[in-house]
Amino acid sequence: MGFLDRSRTIAPPDWNRWLVPPAALSVHLAIGQAYAWSVFKPPLEDALGLTGTQSALPFQLGIVMLGLSAAFGGTLVERNGPRWAMFVSATCFSSGFLISALGAWTQQYWLVVLGYGFVGGIGLGIGYISPVSTLIKWFPDRPGMATGIAIMGFGGGALIASPWSAQMLESFGRDSGGIARTFLVHGVVYAVFMSVGVLLVRVPATVAEKAVARSAVNVSARNALRTPQFWCLWVVLCFNVTAGIGILEKASPMIRDFFEGTPVPVAAGAAAGFVALLSLANMVGRIAWSSTSDLVGRKNVYRLYLGVGALTYLVLALAGNASKPLFVVCAMLILSFYGGGFATVPAYLKDLFGTYQVGAIHGRLLTAWSLAGVLGPLIVNAIADGQLAAGRSGPDLYTTSLFIMMGLLVVGFVANELVRPVDAKYHEPVGEVVR
Structure with a gap:
C-alpha cells in the first residue's frame, strides 16, 4: 500500500520533530491497556466459570507474543518504516478485541485467548517497537527523553483503560454480553485513536539519515x-x-x-x-x-x-x-x-x-x-x-x-x-x- 510506504513518510524540511512523540504516544497509550487486564478477570471468571489461572492466560500469552513478535518483526519494522508498523499494530490490537468480543458473546473462551493473547499480542509487540528508532533519529541529542516520552505511554495506558473498562462493565453488565460489548467498544475506539499515530508519524529526511549513517558505531x-x-x-x-x-x-x-x-x-x-x-x-x-x-x-x-x-x-x-x-x-x-x-x-x-x-x-x-x-x-x-x-x-x-x-x-x-x-x-x- 503506497500510503504506508516508508518513502511516503519522509518529513519536509520544516517538519516539527515534536509532532513525532505524540504520534508514538497514540500507539503506546492504547497498547498500554494490557496492564489493565486484571479488570476483566473477575467478570470473566464469573461469567465463564474460569479459575484465576485460566483468566490470566490472555495476558500471559499477550506478553509472550509481545516479545516474540518484536523479535521476529523488528527487521520488518526497520525496513518498512514506522507508519507501516503502527498500522499493523493498530490492526492486530483492535482485531484482537473484536475476536475477544465474539468469544465472550458466544462463551467460547478460547477465542478470547486467541484474540487478546495471540492476535492482540502481535499488535503489542509491533506497536511497542514501532517508534523507537524513529524517535532516536529525530532526537539524537536526547534519545533517553524521546523514547521515555513514548514508552511512558505504555506504563500509563492502564490509568486510562482501568477506570474506563470498569465503568463500561458497570454500564453494560458483567455477564458475557456486557463483557463482549466492552471488548467491542475497546476495539473500535483504539482503532481510531491509534490511527492518529499512523497519520502523524514521519521519518527524518534523507540528508539526516545519511548523517546518522556516518556515526561512529552502526551494528546490524x-x-x-x-x-x-x-x-x-x-x-x-x-x-x-x-x-x-x-x-x-x-x-x-x-x-x-x-x-x-x-x-x-x-x-x-x-x-x-x-x-x-x-x-x-x-x-x-x-x-x-x-x-x-x-x-x-x-x-x-x-x-x-x-x-x-x-x-x-x-x-x-x-x-x-x-x-x-x-x-x-x-x-x-x-x-x-x-x-x-x-x-x-x-x-x-x-x-x-x-x-x-x-x-x-x-x-x-x-x-x-x-x-x-x-x-x-x-x-x-x-x-x-x-x-x-x-x-x-x-x-x-x-x-x-x-x-x-x-x-x-x-x-x-x-x-x-x-x-x-x-x-x-x-x-x-x-x-x-x-x-
Whole structure:
C-alpha cells in the first residue's frame, strides 16, 4: 500500500520533530491497556466459570507474543518504516478485541485467548517497537527523553483503560454480553485513536539519515546477537523486569498480607489505591529516569535501577511490615526502576550499536520481557502458595521471593558492569548503512 510506504513518510524540511512523540504516544497509550487486564478477570471468571489461572492466560500469552513478535518483526519494522508498523499494530490490537468480543458473546473462551493473547499480542509487540528508532533519529541529542516520552505511554495506558473498562462493565453488565460489548467498544475506539499515530508519524529526511549513517558505531541486528554486550543487556533487562513485575502482578494481595496482623489492616479499597500508585510510579519512572540517563549515562542509571533496587528489596524483606508508608515508598521506587529500565534500554542500545537497526535489536532484546513476564509472577506466586500450604501467613509468604528478587538484581548489576563498547569487527561498512 503506497500510503504506508516508508518513502511516503519522509518529513519536509520544516517538519516539527515534536509532532513525532505524540504520534508514538497514540500507539503506546492504547497498547498500554494490557496492564489493565486484571479488570476483566473477575467478570470473566464469573461469567465463564474460569479459575484465576485460566483468566490470566490472555495476558500471559499477550506478553509472550509481545516479545516474540518484536523479535521476529523488528527487521520488518526497520525496513518498512514506522507508519507501516503502527498500522499493523493498530490492526492486530483492535482485531484482537473484536475476536475477544465474539468469544465472550458466544462463551467460547478460547477465542478470547486467541484474540487478546495471540492476535492482540502481535499488535503489542509491533506497536511497542514501532517508534523507537524513529524517535532516536529525530532526537539524537536526547534519545533517553524521546523514547521515555513514548514508552511512558505504555506504563500509563492502564490509568486510562482501568477506570474506563470498569465503568463500561458497570454500564453494560458483567455477564458475557456486557463483557463482549466492552471488548467491542475497546476495539473500535483504539482503532481510531491509534490511527492518529499512523497519520502523524514521519521519518527524518534523507540528508539526516545519511548523517546518522556516518556515526561512529552502526551494528546490524544480526551482528548484535553475536556480541557479549547484547547478552549482558538481555540479562539486565530480564532480571530488572522480573523483579518489578513480580510485585506488580501480586500488589493488592501482597500489601494486605503484609499488614493483616496489624491493628489497622489494609482494606480492599486501599489496596486498589496502592495498585494505582504503582502504575503511576511505573509511568513517571519511564520519563524521569530515562531523561536522567541523558545526563548521567545509561550505565550509571542502570547501576541505580539494579543496585538501589536490590537494597530496596532487602528493606522490604527485613522491615517491610514495620510501616505502611515505608512499604509503599519502597514498592513505588522498585516500580519506577521497572518502568525506567524499559524506557532507558533503547537509548542504551543506540549508544552501543548505533541507530542503523536499533529497532530490530530492541525487538530481539524484548524476548527477555517474555521470559520475565512468566518468571516474576511464577516466583512470587509459587513461593507464596508453598508457604501458605506450610501454615505460614503475613510477610512470611513473601520473604523468600523478595530475597530471590534481590539476588537477581545483583546478577543484573554484575552483567551491567561487564558492558563495554562494541568491538569494531561487528560494525557495518558506512556504504552499506547509507544504502
